[in-house]
Amino acid sequence: MKRRLFAAAIGAAALVASGSALAGKDLDAIKARGAVICGVPTGIAGFAAADSQGKWIGLDVDVCRAVSAAIFGDSEKVKYVPLTSQQRFTALQSGEVDLLSNNTTVTLQRDTALGLDFTAITYYDGQGFMVPKKLGLKSAKELNGATVCVAPGTTTELNLADYFRANKMTFKPVVIEKVDEIRAAFYSGRCDVYTTDVSSLAATRVANTPAPLTPDDFMILPEIISKEPLGPMVRHGDNQLTDIIRWTQYAMLEAEEYGITSKNVDEMLKSENPTIKRILGVTPGMGKALGVDEKWVYTIVKQVGNYGESFDRHVGSGSLLKIDRGVNKLWTQGGLQYAPPIR
Numbered sequence: 080m081k082r083r084l085f086a087a088a089i090g091a092a093a094l095v096a097s098g099s100a101l102a103g104k105d106l107d108a109i110k111a112r113g114a115v116i117c118g119v120p121t122g123i124a125g126f127a128a129a130d131s132q133g134k135w136i137g138l139d140v141d142v143c144r145a146v147s148a149a150i151f152g153d154s155e156k157v158k159y160v161p162l163t164s165q166q167r168f169t170a171l172q173s174g175e176v177d178l179l180s181n182n183t184t185v186t187l188q189r190d191t192a193l194g195l196d197f198t199a200i201t202y203y204d205g206q207g208f209m210v211p212k213k214l215g216l217k218s219a220k221e222l223n224g225a226t227v228c229v230a231p232g233t234t235t236e237l238n239l240a241d242y243f244r245a246n247k248m249t250f251k252p253v254v255i256e257k258v259d260e261i262r263a264a265f266y267s268g269r270c271d272v273y274t275t276d277v278s279s280l281a282a283t284r285v286a287n288t289p290a291p292l293t294p295d296d297f298m299i300l301p302e303i304i305s306k307e308p309l310g311p312m313v314r315h316g317d318n319q320l321t322d323i324i325r326w327t328q329y330a331m332l333e334a335e336e337y338g339i340t341s342k343n344v345d346e347m348l349k350s351e352n353p354t355i356k357r358i359l360g361v362t363p364g365m366g367k368a369l370g371v372d373e374k375w376v377y378t379i380v381k382q383v384g385n386y387g388e389s390f391d392r393h394v395g396s397g398s399l400l401k402i403d404r405g406v407n408k409l410w411t412q413g414g415l416q417y418a419p420p421i422r
């Protein structure tokens with residue numbers, strides 16, 4: 080009996096010790112500072128771009144806002160740091176930002192070799208090619224010998240080389256770090272082709288085509304040459320912060336799945352559905368488990384919206400981009416967006 084008690088005491092001590100080791104310094108620093116510092120792209124319409132008042136808007140921005148809502152009960156406690164693809168990992172490693180919400184593709188090497196972790200996939204993307212229609216191309220297989228604009232430090236660069244090699248074609252890369260300068264090079268005709276994630280190509284075509292050219296002068300070729308699952312990244316070592324960011328994404332998906340929107344979330348507090356009661360904290364427990372307020376999902380949905388609302392508003396049917404939800408539909412509608420249960 081005595082021995083069993085002793086073993087139980089050691090077990091409890093180990094739990095406490097590991098608990099405090101896992102609730103790490105990054106979350107503490109965020110709380111002490113009173114703001115989340117979020118690394119975002121320098122400007123991709125619909126995903127992360129500052130408006131004329133300097134307010135950051137977009138699907139990637141909503142990830143930061145939702146994390147802020149979960150931690151502070153207020154989606155506006157965010158500082159945005161615009162980063163190029165080349166700068167992003169160093170900025171996170173050095174502690175300049177707390178997280179990246181920066182159209183970053185999950186890959187094995189990034190997850191293992193950088194001292195960084197991915198949380199959840201916020202957008203399933205793929206790499207494509209944009210060309211002027213006047214070139215009269217129908218397929219990426221016709222790009223032999225093309226001059227291709229591409230950003231450094233990206234999966235894009237690697238896939239581009241693989242694709243051309245696999246198809247026995249050659250290309251001349253024009254590698255430019257700043258997205259503004261890539262666009263300028265492409266639109267001035269310095270490159271025949273611009274390659275990156277198709278979401279960014281769609282955004283660039285709609286929002287950045289300089290007059291007198293129009294978006295209709297350009298097309299995205301049909302081939303999608305890679306998988307680009309995009310998601311937020313954090314540093315290794317603060318598992319509680321990682322959990323909060325991961326479950327913030329799942330919360331936005333769960334809310335959509337259960338029909339909870341920014342418009343009806345107050346009504347939904349009265350729902351008899353046990354799952355909805357748990358999600359919204361009417362039945363407590365989930366917030367405590369995550370180390371945030373029980374109303375965390377309520378606050379995220381009220382202030383930011385569910386995933387579908389955010390998608391439609393910024394990049395989908397309610398936006399200029401009009402990107403089809405495609406594989407980013409919920410799994411219940413034939414898509415890949417699937418959140419584990421909040422329970």
Ligand SMILES: N[C@@H](CCC(=O)N[C@@H](CS)C(=O)NCC(=O)O)C(=O)O
Binds near residue numbers: 123232257
């Ligand atoms: N998803 C790819 C490509 C990411 C990428 O190239 N992002 C660029 C342009 S779409 C970017 O965010 N640039 C930020 C900027 O320069 O504003 C990756 O993770 O390597």
